[in-house]
């Protein structure tokens with residue numbers, strides 16, 4: 286059987302389609318990049334009464350937002366105990382709570398395609414288990430739900446407030462809601478030049494009071510001012526035919542490098558392995574590789590999954606040297622959002638919403654807490 290190079294999510298959802306921009310527009314906000322982060326900003330801006338347009342150079346959720354593992358995790362890319370060390374207990378707790386609040390906003394919008402079963406962090410080394418114990422202790426100390434886990438899926442901790450979802454379905458629902466709220470969306474519309482109050486595309490110029498660039502893996506390409514300390518990284522996944530195994534909990538392991546979920550139809554999607562081949566994955570080329578396929582296949586089989594592999598895909602995300610996401614004004618009226626260090630499903634949408642509040646109100650509690658300002 287030939288293996289598809291597209292994400293499993295593309296097979297199981299009906300895509301909405303949007304035209305390309307072919308005229309000039311004048312709006313309050315132009316969002317460049319319609320992954321989930323950009324779409325959430327579009328929705329929130331429309332909800333708050335702004336005239337908003339969103340453009341994507343490809344299709345909606347054609348990049349990481351539609352090709353990821355579908356884990357919905359509270360907090361940032363740091364484990365909670367590491368976040369406490371890096372940011373201080375108070376700031377880490379506030380950020381964690383903001384991400385829980387973001388999930389509480391989004392989950393009802395995804396009814397039928399989100400499962401808040403809890404997510405496992407398992408580890409199979411003494412070092413990993415010791416770190417998982419610190420992770421548990423820090424969450425418990427600060428009153429966030431967490432349980433020790435020792436069962437058929439390994440040993441570690443269960444975070445009952447986390448869950449999994451269908452990434453392309455989420456984006457389609459966001460797009461539908463955004464248009465129902467009056468936003469205009471365009472696909473196949475590349476921003477060729479972004480400057481204060483103006484976004485240029487091949488067939489139209491958008492004049493905007495605010496511009497929000499939400500292009501995670503391609504952030505520094507669109508906003509070269511953000512290039513310092515930002516690295517593009519390829520992440521890869523494979524998926525299978527339905528399998529009889531019951532992986533009740535979506536999981537991540539090996540310090541979060543490997544992660545998987547089993548879909549309700551029995552298919553398993555698993556990603557990771559970057560720790561095996563670090564340097565080759567610092568790239569903007571989203572072609573999946575044989576080396577990672579072999580690693581992921583072996584990882585999949587170690588879970589007991591025997592079903593045939595049907596998909597192997599990759600997408601590009603951005604990492605920062607200081608491991609903090611970017612959500613800030615880069616030029617007057619031009620805001621950059623991205624570089625979620627590989628864990629942007631919740632943080633990305635939360636910061637997209639926060640930036641819109643910052644533009645409208647001149648402040649956002651989320652941004653103040655996030656950046657400790």
Ligand SMILES: Cc1cc2nc3c(=O)[nH]c(=O)nc-3n(C[C@H](O)[C@H](O)[C@H](O)COP(=O)(O)OP(=O)(O)OC[C@H]3O[C@@H](n4cnc5c(N)ncnc54)[C@H](O)[C@@H]3O)c2cc1C
Nearest residue numbers: 318320321322342348349350353354356476501628629630
């Ligand atoms: C394989 C993989 C697995 C992952 N698993 C998880 C996970 O389980 N949990 C988690 O939290 N995170 C995960 N992530 C990370 C997460 O997917 C991303 O952080 C998040 O989806 C980023 O979404 P976004 O909307 O900010 O950006 P993107 O989805 O990258 O969207 C950016 C959009 O900008 C568009 N664009 C780029 N340049 C231009 C331009 N010049 N003009 C117009 N449009 C442009 C692109 O076409 C794209 O649609 C994973 C990522 C990958 C790749």
